[in-house]
Amino acid sequence: MIDLYRIRTDTKAVIDGLYKRGVPHAAARIEAICKLDIEKRSTQSQLYNLAATLNRLNKEIGDALRLQGETALLEAKKSEITRLKESGKALTQKFKEHTSALLEQLYALPNLPHASVPMGSHADDNLIMYATPPSTKSGHLAHWDLVKNYDLVDFELGNKITGAGFPVYKGKGAKLQRALINFFLDQASKAGYIEMQPPILVNETSAYATGQLPDKEGQMYQIPLEKLYLIPTAEVSITNIYRDTILAETALPIKHVGYTPCFRREAGSWGADVRGLNRLHQFDKVELVQICHPDHSYANLEEMLTYVQGLVEQLALPYRIVKLCHGDLGFCAAMTYDIEVHAIAQNKWLEVSSISNFETFQSNRLALRYKDKNKKSCLLHTLNGSGLALPRILAALLEWNQTPEGIHIPKVLQPYTGFTIIH
Protein backbone atom coordinates (compact mmCIF):
# COMPACT_ATOMS: atom_id res chain seq x y z
CA MET A 1 0.00 0.00 0.00
CA ILE A 2 1.38 3.37 -0.98
CA ASP A 3 1.98 5.57 2.05
CA LEU A 4 -0.80 8.14 2.37
CA TYR A 5 1.67 10.73 3.59
CA ARG A 6 3.61 10.31 0.36
CA ILE A 7 0.45 10.73 -1.71
CA ARG A 8 -0.34 13.88 0.24
CA THR A 9 3.09 15.49 0.00
CA ASP A 10 4.49 14.13 -3.26
CA THR A 11 1.31 13.87 -5.28
CA LYS A 12 2.75 14.51 -8.71
CA ALA A 13 5.48 11.88 -8.41
CA VAL A 14 2.93 9.31 -7.24
CA ILE A 15 0.71 9.98 -10.25
CA ASP A 16 3.71 9.76 -12.63
CA GLY A 17 4.76 6.44 -11.09
CA LEU A 18 1.30 4.97 -11.49
CA TYR A 19 1.07 6.10 -15.11
CA LYS A 20 4.40 4.44 -15.85
CA ARG A 21 2.94 1.20 -14.55
CA GLY A 22 -0.05 1.63 -16.82
CA VAL A 23 -2.62 2.33 -14.11
CA PRO A 24 -5.60 3.90 -15.88
CA HIS A 25 -6.98 7.23 -14.63
CA ALA A 26 -4.15 7.53 -12.14
CA ALA A 27 -4.50 11.30 -11.72
CA ALA A 28 -8.24 11.11 -11.11
CA ARG A 29 -7.85 8.25 -8.65
CA ILE A 30 -5.16 10.05 -6.67
CA GLU A 31 -7.19 13.25 -6.66
CA ALA A 32 -10.16 11.32 -5.31
CA ILE A 33 -7.97 9.88 -2.57
CA CYS A 34 -6.62 13.31 -1.62
CA LYS A 35 -10.15 14.72 -1.47
CA LEU A 36 -11.33 11.83 0.69
CA ASP A 37 -8.33 12.27 2.96
CA ILE A 38 -9.09 15.95 3.51
CA GLU A 39 -12.77 15.27 4.17
CA LYS A 40 -11.93 12.43 6.51
CA ARG A 41 -9.55 14.55 8.57
CA SER A 42 -11.99 17.42 8.78
CA THR A 43 -14.73 15.05 9.98
CA GLN A 44 -12.31 13.46 12.40
CA SER A 45 -11.42 16.85 13.82
CA GLN A 46 -15.09 17.73 14.43
CA LEU A 47 -15.71 14.33 15.96
CA TYR A 48 -12.80 14.68 18.35
CA ASN A 49 -13.87 18.14 19.45
CA LEU A 50 -17.32 16.78 20.16
CA ALA A 51 -15.87 13.92 22.19
CA ALA A 52 -13.78 16.41 24.19
CA THR A 53 -16.93 18.39 25.06
CA LEU A 54 -18.82 15.24 26.09
CA ASN A 55 -15.94 14.10 28.26
CA ARG A 56 -15.87 17.45 30.02
CA LEU A 57 -19.64 17.49 30.67
CA ASN A 58 -19.59 13.94 31.99
CA LYS A 59 -16.78 14.79 34.33
CA GLU A 60 -18.76 17.76 35.60
CA ILE A 61 -21.75 15.53 36.32
CA GLY A 62 -19.57 13.10 38.21
CA ASP A 63 -18.01 15.87 40.29
CA ALA A 64 -21.41 17.45 41.04
CA LEU A 65 -22.86 14.12 42.19
CA ARG A 66 -20.04 13.60 44.61
CA LEU A 67 -20.63 17.10 46.03
CA GLN A 68 -24.42 16.57 46.27
CA GLY A 69 -25.09 19.21 43.63
CA GLU A 70 -28.32 20.57 42.23
CA THR A 71 -30.38 18.02 40.32
CA ALA A 72 -31.92 20.61 38.00
CA LEU A 73 -28.49 21.58 36.74
CA LEU A 74 -27.63 17.91 36.25
CA GLU A 75 -30.74 17.27 34.18
CA ALA A 76 -29.86 20.24 31.97
CA LYS A 77 -26.40 18.84 31.36
CA LYS A 78 -27.78 15.39 30.66
CA SER A 79 -30.16 16.64 28.01
CA GLU A 80 -27.40 18.70 26.47
CA ILE A 81 -25.27 15.57 26.17
CA THR A 82 -28.15 13.67 24.60
CA ARG A 83 -28.59 16.43 22.05
CA LEU A 84 -24.87 16.57 21.24
CA LYS A 85 -24.66 12.82 20.86
CA GLU A 86 -27.51 12.89 18.40
CA SER A 87 -25.60 15.34 16.20
CA GLY A 88 -22.49 13.15 16.52
CA LYS A 89 -24.19 10.13 14.97
CA ALA A 90 -24.17 11.49 11.43
CA LEU A 91 -20.59 12.61 11.91
CA THR A 92 -19.49 9.15 13.06
CA GLN A 93 -21.24 7.54 10.12
CA LYS A 94 -19.49 9.91 7.72
CA PHE A 95 -16.13 9.24 9.31
CA LYS A 96 -16.54 5.48 9.01
CA GLU A 97 -17.53 5.76 5.37
CA HIS A 98 -14.56 7.97 4.57
CA THR A 99 -12.16 5.67 6.36
CA SER A 100 -13.26 2.50 4.63
CA ALA A 101 -13.52 4.14 1.21
CA LEU A 102 -10.04 5.56 1.58
CA LEU A 103 -8.59 2.19 2.58
CA GLU A 104 -10.34 0.41 -0.26
CA GLN A 105 -8.95 2.85 -2.81
CA LEU A 106 -5.45 2.64 -1.37
CA TYR A 107 -5.52 -1.18 -1.39
CA ALA A 108 -6.34 -1.13 -5.10
CA LEU A 109 -3.19 0.76 -6.11
CA PRO A 110 0.02 -1.10 -7.06
CA ASN A 111 3.44 -0.05 -5.80
CA LEU A 112 5.38 2.78 -7.42
CA PRO A 113 8.32 1.69 -9.56
CA HIS A 114 11.88 2.63 -8.63
CA ALA A 115 13.40 5.35 -10.83
CA SER A 116 15.81 2.88 -12.47
CA VAL A 117 13.09 0.48 -13.66
CA PRO A 118 13.17 0.24 -17.47
CA MET A 119 10.32 1.81 -19.44
CA GLY A 120 8.00 -0.61 -21.11
CA SER A 121 4.64 -2.27 -21.00
CA HIS A 122 5.45 -5.85 -21.92
CA ALA A 123 7.88 -8.64 -21.06
CA ASP A 124 9.69 -7.90 -24.36
CA ASP A 125 10.74 -4.56 -22.87
CA ASN A 126 12.56 -6.18 -19.96
CA LEU A 127 16.26 -5.44 -19.71
CA ILE A 128 18.62 -8.40 -20.00
CA MET A 129 21.49 -7.62 -17.65
CA TYR A 130 23.51 -10.76 -18.22
CA ALA A 131 23.19 -13.98 -20.20
CA THR A 132 25.41 -17.04 -20.44
CA PRO A 133 26.49 -17.43 -24.11
CA PRO A 134 24.12 -19.77 -25.98
CA SER A 135 25.09 -23.39 -26.53
CA THR A 136 25.27 -25.05 -29.91
CA LYS A 137 24.54 -28.51 -28.57
CA SER A 138 21.58 -30.39 -29.95
CA GLY A 139 19.83 -33.73 -29.82
CA HIS A 140 18.56 -33.39 -26.28
CA LEU A 141 15.39 -34.93 -24.97
CA ALA A 142 12.94 -32.68 -23.17
CA HIS A 143 12.67 -33.26 -19.44
CA TRP A 144 9.14 -34.63 -19.77
CA ASP A 145 10.54 -37.49 -21.82
CA LEU A 146 13.50 -37.99 -19.49
CA VAL A 147 11.40 -38.23 -16.33
CA LYS A 148 9.36 -40.91 -18.05
CA ASN A 149 12.37 -42.84 -19.35
CA TYR A 150 14.12 -42.83 -15.98
CA ASP A 151 10.89 -43.01 -13.92
CA LEU A 152 11.60 -39.85 -11.94
CA VAL A 153 8.33 -37.89 -12.06
CA ASP A 154 4.88 -39.32 -12.73
CA PHE A 155 2.25 -36.87 -13.95
CA GLU A 156 -0.46 -39.47 -14.53
CA LEU A 157 -0.23 -40.63 -10.93
CA GLY A 158 -0.65 -37.04 -9.80
CA ASN A 159 -3.69 -36.68 -12.06
CA LYS A 160 -5.21 -39.73 -10.45
CA ILE A 161 -4.59 -38.61 -6.86
CA THR A 162 -5.31 -34.91 -7.22
CA GLY A 163 -5.40 -33.48 -10.74
CA ALA A 164 -3.25 -31.83 -13.37
CA GLY A 165 -0.30 -29.88 -12.00
CA PHE A 166 0.27 -32.10 -8.96
CA PRO A 167 2.99 -34.55 -10.02
CA VAL A 168 4.43 -37.42 -8.00
CA TYR A 169 8.23 -37.47 -7.67
CA LYS A 170 9.56 -41.00 -7.57
CA GLY A 171 12.74 -42.79 -6.52
CA LYS A 172 15.84 -40.88 -7.58
CA GLY A 173 13.62 -38.05 -8.83
CA ALA A 174 12.33 -37.57 -5.28
CA LYS A 175 15.85 -37.86 -3.86
CA LEU A 176 17.20 -35.32 -6.31
CA GLN A 177 14.43 -32.93 -5.37
CA ARG A 178 15.19 -33.38 -1.67
CA ALA A 179 18.91 -32.95 -2.33
CA LEU A 180 18.24 -29.62 -4.03
CA ILE A 181 16.11 -28.39 -1.12
CA ASN A 182 18.82 -29.28 1.39
CA PHE A 183 21.54 -27.78 -0.76
CA PHE A 184 19.63 -24.50 -1.07
CA LEU A 185 18.85 -24.35 2.65
CA ASP A 186 22.45 -25.04 3.64
CA GLN A 187 23.78 -22.42 1.23
CA ALA A 188 21.39 -19.81 2.62
CA SER A 189 22.35 -20.63 6.20
CA LYS A 190 26.00 -20.13 5.26
CA ALA A 191 25.08 -16.74 3.81
CA GLY A 192 23.53 -15.67 7.11
CA TYR A 193 19.86 -16.43 6.52
CA ILE A 194 18.10 -17.88 9.60
CA GLU A 195 15.99 -20.89 8.66
CA MET A 196 12.26 -20.93 9.41
CA GLN A 197 9.59 -23.58 8.94
CA PRO A 198 6.36 -21.59 8.75
CA PRO A 199 2.75 -22.72 8.34
CA ILE A 200 1.66 -23.24 4.76
CA LEU A 201 -1.88 -22.08 5.51
CA VAL A 202 -2.42 -18.43 6.37
CA ASN A 203 -5.36 -16.37 7.54
CA GLU A 204 -6.99 -13.48 5.72
CA THR A 205 -5.10 -10.80 7.64
CA SER A 206 -1.75 -12.27 6.63
CA ALA A 207 -2.78 -12.52 2.99
CA TYR A 208 -3.75 -8.85 3.00
CA ALA A 209 -0.57 -7.79 4.73
CA THR A 210 1.79 -9.10 2.05
CA GLY A 211 -0.45 -8.00 -0.79
CA GLN A 212 -1.97 -11.27 -2.07
CA LEU A 213 -5.38 -9.91 -1.11
CA PRO A 214 -7.38 -8.32 -2.49
CA ASP A 215 -5.36 -8.34 -5.72
CA LYS A 216 -4.83 -12.08 -6.22
CA GLU A 217 -7.74 -13.73 -4.49
CA GLY A 218 -8.50 -15.96 -7.48
CA GLN A 219 -4.93 -17.22 -7.66
CA MET A 220 -4.88 -18.80 -4.21
CA TYR A 221 -6.38 -22.07 -3.05
CA GLN A 222 -8.84 -21.46 -0.24
CA ILE A 223 -10.10 -23.37 2.78
CA PRO A 224 -13.57 -21.87 3.10
CA LEU A 225 -14.56 -23.56 6.37
CA GLU A 226 -11.72 -21.92 8.31
CA LYS A 227 -11.25 -18.96 5.93
CA LEU A 228 -7.63 -19.87 5.31
CA TYR A 229 -5.47 -19.75 2.20
CA LEU A 230 -2.75 -22.10 0.97
CA ILE A 231 0.35 -20.01 0.52
CA PRO A 232 1.48 -19.23 -3.04
CA THR A 233 4.97 -18.63 -1.61
CA ALA A 234 6.68 -18.84 1.78
CA GLU A 235 7.10 -15.08 1.56
CA VAL A 236 3.57 -14.74 2.93
CA SER A 237 4.13 -16.75 6.11
CA ILE A 238 7.66 -15.60 6.77
CA THR A 239 7.09 -11.89 6.20
CA ASN A 240 3.99 -12.02 8.41
CA ILE A 241 6.14 -13.11 11.34
CA TYR A 242 6.90 -9.40 11.55
CA ARG A 243 3.38 -8.05 11.22
CA ASP A 244 2.57 -5.42 13.90
CA THR A 245 6.17 -5.19 14.98
CA ILE A 246 8.52 -2.37 15.88
CA LEU A 247 12.11 -3.51 15.49
CA ALA A 248 15.27 -2.06 16.98
CA GLU A 249 17.50 -0.49 14.35
CA THR A 250 20.36 -2.64 15.64
CA ALA A 251 18.45 -5.84 14.76
CA LEU A 252 18.56 -5.00 11.04
CA PRO A 253 18.79 -6.48 8.53
CA ILE A 254 16.71 -9.54 9.35
CA LYS A 255 17.37 -12.41 6.97
CA HIS A 256 15.28 -15.56 6.78
CA VAL A 257 15.15 -18.60 4.58
CA GLY A 258 12.36 -21.15 4.46
CA TYR A 259 11.43 -24.18 2.45
CA THR A 260 7.72 -24.79 1.78
CA PRO A 261 5.50 -26.26 -0.86
CA CYS A 262 3.73 -23.50 -2.78
CA PHE A 263 0.23 -23.61 -4.24
CA ARG A 264 -1.02 -21.61 -7.18
CA ARG A 265 -4.28 -21.93 -9.05
CA GLU A 266 -2.83 -19.91 -11.94
CA ALA A 267 -6.36 -19.32 -13.12
CA GLY A 268 -6.43 -18.33 -16.75
CA SER A 269 -2.70 -18.52 -17.30
CA TRP A 270 -2.51 -22.00 -18.75
CA GLY A 271 -0.98 -21.52 -22.19
CA ALA A 272 1.90 -22.93 -24.15
CA ASP A 273 4.43 -23.02 -21.28
CA VAL A 274 2.76 -25.63 -19.14
CA ARG A 275 4.31 -28.85 -20.30
CA GLY A 276 6.06 -31.10 -17.83
CA LEU A 277 7.52 -29.31 -14.87
CA ASN A 278 7.33 -25.84 -16.40
CA ARG A 279 4.22 -24.76 -14.52
CA LEU A 280 2.54 -26.61 -11.67
CA HIS A 281 -0.22 -26.06 -9.13
CA GLN A 282 1.96 -27.40 -6.33
CA PHE A 283 5.69 -26.95 -6.31
CA ASP A 284 8.55 -26.67 -3.85
CA LYS A 285 10.50 -23.52 -3.26
CA VAL A 286 13.19 -22.23 -0.94
CA GLU A 287 12.44 -18.59 -0.24
CA LEU A 288 14.63 -15.75 1.04
CA VAL A 289 13.16 -12.82 2.95
CA GLN A 290 14.92 -9.71 4.20
CA ILE A 291 13.69 -6.87 6.35
CA CYS A 292 15.99 -3.90 6.20
CA HIS A 293 16.53 -0.22 6.80
CA PRO A 294 15.26 1.98 3.95
CA ASP A 295 18.77 3.31 3.35
CA HIS A 296 20.19 -0.15 2.69
CA SER A 297 17.43 -2.00 0.88
CA TYR A 298 18.81 -1.55 -2.64
CA ALA A 299 22.29 -2.62 -1.61
CA ASN A 300 20.70 -5.68 -0.02
CA LEU A 301 18.72 -6.37 -3.18
CA GLU A 302 21.98 -6.49 -5.17
CA GLU A 303 23.50 -8.75 -2.54
CA MET A 304 20.52 -11.08 -2.80
CA LEU A 305 20.84 -11.15 -6.57
CA THR A 306 24.52 -12.02 -6.34
CA TYR A 307 23.72 -14.77 -3.86
CA VAL A 308 21.07 -16.39 -6.08
CA GLN A 309 23.33 -16.03 -9.11
CA GLY A 310 25.92 -18.01 -7.15
CA LEU A 311 23.44 -20.86 -6.72
CA VAL A 312 22.77 -21.36 -10.43
CA GLU A 313 26.50 -21.07 -11.13
CA GLN A 314 27.26 -23.81 -8.63
CA LEU A 315 24.72 -25.98 -10.42
CA ALA A 316 26.54 -25.13 -13.69
CA LEU A 317 23.33 -24.05 -15.41
CA PRO A 318 23.36 -21.39 -18.14
CA TYR A 319 21.25 -18.46 -16.98
CA ARG A 320 20.35 -14.86 -17.55
CA ILE A 321 19.43 -11.95 -15.33
CA VAL A 322 16.46 -9.85 -16.35
CA LYS A 323 15.43 -6.52 -14.90
CA LEU A 324 11.68 -6.21 -15.21
CA CYS A 325 10.16 -3.21 -16.95
CA HIS A 326 7.24 -1.19 -15.59
CA GLY A 327 4.58 -3.31 -17.24
CA ASP A 328 5.97 -6.63 -16.06
CA LEU A 329 6.44 -5.68 -12.38
CA GLY A 330 4.37 -7.50 -9.80
CA PHE A 331 1.67 -5.59 -7.92
CA CYS A 332 3.75 -5.06 -4.76
CA ALA A 333 7.23 -4.63 -6.21
CA ALA A 334 9.21 -1.43 -6.71
CA MET A 335 12.00 -3.27 -8.53
CA THR A 336 12.45 -6.88 -9.58
CA TYR A 337 15.23 -9.00 -11.04
CA ASP A 338 14.32 -12.36 -12.51
CA ILE A 339 16.85 -15.14 -12.86
CA GLU A 340 16.06 -17.55 -15.66
CA VAL A 341 17.88 -20.79 -16.38
CA HIS A 342 18.14 -22.18 -19.86
CA ALA A 343 16.48 -25.48 -20.73
CA ILE A 344 18.43 -26.85 -23.68
CA ALA A 345 15.92 -29.29 -25.14
CA GLN A 346 13.05 -26.79 -25.05
CA ASN A 347 15.42 -23.96 -25.93
CA LYS A 348 13.58 -21.84 -23.40
CA TRP A 349 14.48 -19.60 -20.50
CA LEU A 350 12.69 -20.71 -17.35
CA GLU A 351 12.17 -18.26 -14.50
CA VAL A 352 13.53 -19.80 -11.32
CA SER A 353 13.85 -16.77 -9.09
CA SER A 354 12.20 -13.40 -8.74
CA ILE A 355 14.08 -11.02 -6.49
CA SER A 356 12.19 -7.92 -5.45
CA ASN A 357 12.34 -4.85 -3.29
CA PHE A 358 8.90 -3.90 -2.02
CA GLU A 359 10.16 -0.81 -0.23
CA THR A 360 7.40 0.22 2.23
CA PHE A 361 4.52 -1.27 0.24
CA GLN A 362 4.23 -4.39 2.40
CA SER A 363 5.50 -2.88 5.64
CA ASN A 364 2.76 -0.25 5.48
CA ARG A 365 0.17 -3.02 5.41
CA LEU A 366 2.12 -5.08 7.94
CA ALA A 367 2.66 -2.14 10.32
CA LEU A 368 6.31 -3.17 10.38
CA ARG A 369 8.46 -0.31 11.65
CA TYR A 370 11.62 0.77 13.43
CA LYS A 371 12.41 3.73 15.67
CA ASP A 372 14.67 6.37 14.19
CA LYS A 373 16.97 8.70 16.14
CA ASN A 374 14.07 11.00 17.05
CA LYS A 375 12.11 8.00 18.38
CA LYS A 376 9.73 8.33 15.48
CA SER A 377 8.21 5.15 14.01
CA CYS A 378 9.29 4.68 10.39
CA LEU A 379 8.37 1.99 7.91
CA LEU A 380 10.99 -0.62 7.05
CA HIS A 381 11.66 -2.12 3.63
CA THR A 382 10.89 -5.74 2.80
CA LEU A 383 12.69 -7.80 0.17
CA ASN A 384 12.35 -11.33 -1.04
CA GLY A 385 13.68 -13.69 -3.61
CA SER A 386 13.47 -17.35 -4.50
CA GLY A 387 16.54 -19.31 -3.69
CA LEU A 388 15.34 -21.29 -5.67
CA ALA A 389 12.12 -22.69 -7.17
CA LEU A 390 12.57 -26.43 -7.58
CA PRO A 391 10.72 -27.93 -10.58
CA ARG A 392 12.24 -25.73 -13.26
CA ILE A 393 15.71 -26.23 -11.83
CA LEU A 394 15.07 -29.95 -11.99
CA ALA A 395 13.87 -29.62 -15.59
CA ALA A 396 16.95 -27.67 -16.66
CA LEU A 397 19.32 -30.02 -14.81
CA LEU A 398 17.81 -33.07 -16.48
CA GLU A 399 17.89 -31.55 -19.94
CA TRP A 400 21.47 -30.33 -19.65
CA ASN A 401 23.06 -33.26 -17.85
CA GLN A 402 21.70 -36.09 -19.99
CA THR A 403 24.30 -38.32 -21.61
CA PRO A 404 24.11 -41.71 -23.33
CA GLU A 405 25.12 -43.34 -20.00
CA GLY A 406 22.50 -41.52 -17.95
CA ILE A 407 21.89 -38.25 -16.16
CA HIS A 408 24.87 -36.84 -14.31
CA ILE A 409 24.37 -35.19 -10.93
CA PRO A 410 26.24 -31.87 -10.42
CA LYS A 411 29.22 -32.14 -8.06
CA VAL A 412 27.73 -29.88 -5.39
CA LEU A 413 24.64 -32.06 -5.13
CA GLN A 414 26.39 -35.42 -4.91
CA PRO A 415 26.95 -35.26 -1.13
CA TYR A 416 23.19 -34.70 -0.84
CA THR A 417 21.97 -37.33 -3.31
CA GLY A 418 24.41 -40.10 -2.45
CA PHE A 419 24.61 -41.03 -6.14
CA THR A 420 26.46 -39.47 -9.08
CA ILE A 421 24.35 -40.63 -12.01
CA ILE A 422 20.81 -41.68 -12.77
CA HIS A 423 20.71 -44.76 -15.01
Added chain:
RNA sequence: GGAUAGGUGGGUGAGUGGCUUAAACCAGCAGUUUGCUAAACUGCGGUAUGGAUUGUUCUGUACCGGGGGUUCGAAUCCCCCCCUAUCCGCCA
Protein backbone atom coordinates in the same frame (compact mmCIF):
# COMPACT_ATOMS: atom_id res chain seq x y z
C1' G B 1 -15.99 -32.19 18.77
C1' G B 2 -17.10 -31.69 24.58
C1' A B 3 -15.95 -29.33 29.40
C1' U B 4 -13.47 -25.63 32.27
C1' A B 5 -10.58 -21.27 32.99
C1' G B 6 -8.98 -17.07 30.79
C1' G B 7 -7.66 -12.51 27.27
C1' U B 8 -5.78 -5.40 31.02
C1' G B 9 0.51 -1.26 28.80
C1' G B 10 7.30 -4.07 26.96
C1' G B 11 6.45 -8.16 31.15
C1' U B 12 3.89 -9.71 35.80
C1' G B 13 -0.63 -8.16 37.64
C1' A B 14 -4.72 -5.15 40.66
C1' G B 15 -9.09 -3.06 39.29
C1' U B 16 -17.86 -5.04 40.14
C1' G B 17 -20.33 1.91 36.94
C1' G B 18 -17.83 8.43 38.31
C1' C B 19 -12.28 10.06 44.04
C1' U B 20 -8.50 5.61 37.69
C1' U B 21 -5.36 10.71 34.74
C1' A B 22 -5.54 2.03 34.50
C1' A B 23 -2.72 0.97 40.95
C1' A B 24 1.66 -1.71 42.26
C1' C B 25 6.00 -4.34 40.96
C1' C B 26 9.65 -5.67 37.18
C1' A B 27 12.16 -4.22 32.83
C1' G B 28 13.57 0.25 29.96
C1' C B 29 15.15 5.44 29.22
C1' A B 30 16.94 10.25 31.31
C1' G B 31 18.95 12.82 35.48
C1' U B 32 21.25 13.36 40.60
C1' U B 33 24.75 11.34 44.12
C1' U B 34 29.44 8.36 44.11
C1' G B 35 36.77 7.87 41.97
C1' C B 36 34.70 3.25 38.68
C1' U B 37 31.14 -0.74 38.74
C1' A B 38 27.09 -1.49 41.73
C1' A B 39 23.40 0.72 44.61
C1' A B 40 20.09 4.55 46.14
C1' C B 41 17.03 8.60 44.94
C1' U B 42 14.16 11.69 41.34
C1' G B 43 11.71 11.98 36.85
C1' C B 44 9.67 9.91 32.14
C1' G B 45 6.90 6.00 29.38
C1' G B 46 3.29 2.82 24.64
C1' U B 47 0.48 2.90 19.81
C1' A B 48 -2.56 5.47 16.28
C1' U B 49 -4.48 9.89 14.72
C1' G B 50 -6.44 15.36 14.58
C1' G B 51 -5.21 20.51 15.57
C1' A B 52 -1.76 24.58 16.84
C1' U B 53 3.48 25.83 16.42
C1' U B 54 7.78 24.59 14.38
C1' G B 55 14.53 25.42 17.18
C1' U B 56 10.99 22.88 19.63
C1' U B 57 6.95 21.99 21.97
C1' C B 58 1.84 22.31 23.43
C1' U B 59 -2.90 20.18 23.11
C1' G B 60 -7.28 17.04 21.78
C1' U B 61 -9.20 12.09 20.73
C1' A B 62 -9.12 6.79 20.52
C1' C B 63 -7.07 2.15 22.27
C1' C B 64 -8.12 -2.91 28.65
C1' G B 65 -9.05 -9.53 22.43
C1' G B 66 -12.86 -7.67 18.24
C1' G B 67 -17.82 -5.75 17.20
C1' G B 68 -22.53 -4.07 18.94
C1' G B 69 -25.78 -2.49 23.16
C1' U B 70 -27.42 -0.30 28.11
C1' U B 71 -26.12 4.57 30.67
C1' C B 72 -25.39 11.48 31.50
C1' G B 73 -20.91 8.28 32.28
C1' A B 74 -18.26 1.35 30.87
C1' A B 75 -11.84 -2.08 31.61
C1' U B 76 -16.23 -2.90 34.89
C1' C B 77 -23.15 -4.52 33.20
C1' C B 78 -25.69 -7.14 28.64
C1' C B 79 -25.38 -9.62 23.58
C1' C B 80 -22.56 -11.69 19.43
C1' C B 81 -17.86 -13.15 17.59
C1' C B 82 -12.52 -14.30 17.78
C1' C B 83 -8.38 -16.23 20.20
C1' U B 84 -5.42 -18.84 24.09
C1' A B 85 -4.52 -22.50 27.98
C1' U B 86 -5.85 -27.06 30.52
C1' C B 87 -8.50 -31.67 30.66
C1' C B 88 -11.49 -35.34 27.88
C1' G B 89 -12.24 -37.47 22.92
C1' C B 90 -9.75 -38.38 18.22
C1' C B 91 -4.97 -38.72 16.11
C1' A B 92 0.94 -38.61 13.16
